[in-house]
Amino acid sequence: MNNLLEIQGLSKTYDRVQALTNVNLSIGPGHITGLLGPNGSGKTTLIKIICGLLQPTSGAVYVDGMPIGTESKKVISYLPDQTYLNDNMTVEATITMFRDFYADFDMNRAYNMLTNLGINPKFKLKTLSKGTKEKVQLILVMSRRAKLYILDEPIAGVDPAARDYILRTIIGNYDPSASILISTHLIADVERILDEAIFLQYGNVRLYQPIDTIRSETGKSVDELFREVYRC
Amino acid sequence: MLGTLIKYEFKATWMIMTLICGVLIGAGVVAGLVGNFLNLNSPTLTDMQELLLTFGVIGYAMLVSSLSMLSAVFLFVHYYRSLYTPQGYLSFTLPASITEVVSSRIIVGCIWTLASTLATFFSVSFTFMLSGNFKEIVTFIDEAYATIIEEVGAASTNLIIFEFILVFILSSISKMLMYDYSITVGQLWSKHKILGAVICYFATQFVMGIISFTGHFGLMFAAFESSMNFTMRGWITKNLLYSVFLCVAFYGVAIFVSNKKLNLD
Numbered sequence: 001m002n003n004l005l006e007i008q009g010l011s012k013t014y015d016r017v018q019a020l021t022n023v024n025l026s027i028g029p030g031h032i033t034g035l036l037g038p039n040g041s042g043k044t045t046l047i048k049i050i051c052g053l054l055q056p057t058s059g060a061v062y063v064d065g066m067p068i069g070t071e072s073k074k075v076i077s078y079l080p081d082q083t084y085l086n087d088n089m090t091v092e093a094t095i096t097m098f099r100d101f102y103a104d105f106d107m108n109r110a111y112n113m114l115t116n117l118g119i120n121p122k123f124k125l126k127t128l129s130k131g132t133k134e135k136v137q138l139i140l141v142m143s144r145r146a147k148l149y150i151l152d153e154p155i156a157g158v159d160p161a162a163r164d165y166i167l168r169t170i171i172g173n174y175d176p177s178a179s180i181l182i183s184t185h186l187i188a189d190v191e192r193i194l195d196e197a198i199f200l201q202y203g204n205v206r207l208y209q210p211i212d213t214i215r216s217e218t219g220k221s222v223d224e225l226f227r228e229v230y231r232c
Numbered sequence: 233m234l235g236t237l238i239k240y241e242f243k244a245t246w247m248i249m250t251l252i253c254g255v256l257i258g259a260g261v262v263a264g265l266v267g268n269f270l271n272l273n274s275p276t277l278t279d280m281q282e283l284l285l286t287f288g289v290i291g292y293a294m295l296v297s298s299l300s301m302l303s304a305v306f307l308f309v310h311y312y313r314s315l316y317t318p319q320g321y322l323s324f325t326l327p328a329s330i331t332e333v334v335s336s337r338i339i340v341g342c343i344w345t346l347a348s349t350l351a352t353f354f355s356v357s358f359t360f361m362l363s364g365n366f367k368e369i370v371t372f373i374d375e376a377y378a379t380i381i382e383e384v385g386a387a388s389t390n391l392i393i394f395e396f397i398l399v400f401i402l403s404s405i406s407k408m409l410m411y412d413y414s415i416t417v418g419q420l421w422s423k424h425k426i427l428g429a430v431i432c433y434f435a436t437q438f439v440m441g442i443i444s445f446t447g448h449f450g451l452m453f454a455a456f457e458s459s460m461n462f463t464m465r466g467w468i469t470k471n472l473l474y475s476v477f478l479c480v481a482f483y484g485v486a487i488f489v490s491n492k493k494l495n496l497d
Contacts, residue, residue: 014497045497048496051324052324052494053321053324053494053495054494054496070328073326074327080318084321084322085319085322086244086319097240100236101236101326101327
């Protein structure tokens, strides 16, 4: 089976700072992969290159066999670590916008999630709290039937009770043939839903293994291993 | 996809831009009616009427120029915010090419620039017409038209007027495109991107000044005799070509830089 995400010799330099160095990765369909690493390890840079928001210095990225471009964007559903919606729009206007742009957007799924989280679709985004805005963004992203979901810190800004709902939402709303790449610091929260983990350090892939292999080989949870590897 | 992008660009900008255009036209109507009511076009004015006329004209001119500036500022801030702040994460991950995403902003910006230019024209027209100067305006236009016919002949007059209007519109659009181009080129700076955009704007203005001066007056130094064969037609055609060149160059550079050097860090 073809890999959903193929990264070959990817490097990125900002001025003189090497953010990514010769990264090679292959992620197949049907996996939930944790992209883990401390601040400045290159997680967001890697994600932005996959989504076409940054140009790599060298190397290539293929999503579902396609280079980064219009076709790859059709199959990626991306949640950034910041609010990216126009604050003057209402929640329902953002849903309509996603429906107009994405052929794979499921309006019913979006409205069901809004109801479950008690978010009024008539409200303008600027009247919502930061956490609620993040929930709206996650709803929009997870209401697509995409092949690759890329979630950058999806639970960082929400309360612990909402985290459980969000993680259930992530697991419950993706097609088994799709894959999810989650970047987060809150490893203990997401560990139970991960199939595999990538540890990034100084722009290099330090480890890329299935969660079960990590546990059996090290006798530690991913959270424990992370704290050991990245101890200050 | 370009059509959908343009639709959402209009949705994001129509309220402010319609308000600006509406206030521009409304100010012209009000200024004209007040001028007529106070009889400010009378050949003999009292001190109070002169005072009102002076303040009225200054106030109206300041309002119109402020609104024109406001519309330009709103459009280039919208261009910047929707592409190069976190909103850009959404804009550039939509299933559209970078060319389509950037073009949609530029196209809608140009349309609104055209609309605000027309609103300014109507505002000034209403001011003169409603203040009781309608006959004088018609006479002035008739005289100007007759002068042009005398200068270039009846056959070329309509073409020259058409080209002149086109130059006026294109120069307004090229100004808008220059803001967008400067903002995009400013993104090439790794830090201080807004400062980069400002530097790019003034550097481009400087280069344009040299090109424009050379184009208009360069011949005077090289061949003084032939430069004296100045015709209105030639002048307008030269300006028309220059405006078209600027529009194409600014648009082309903005699209090229966006495609090759997009870095939303």
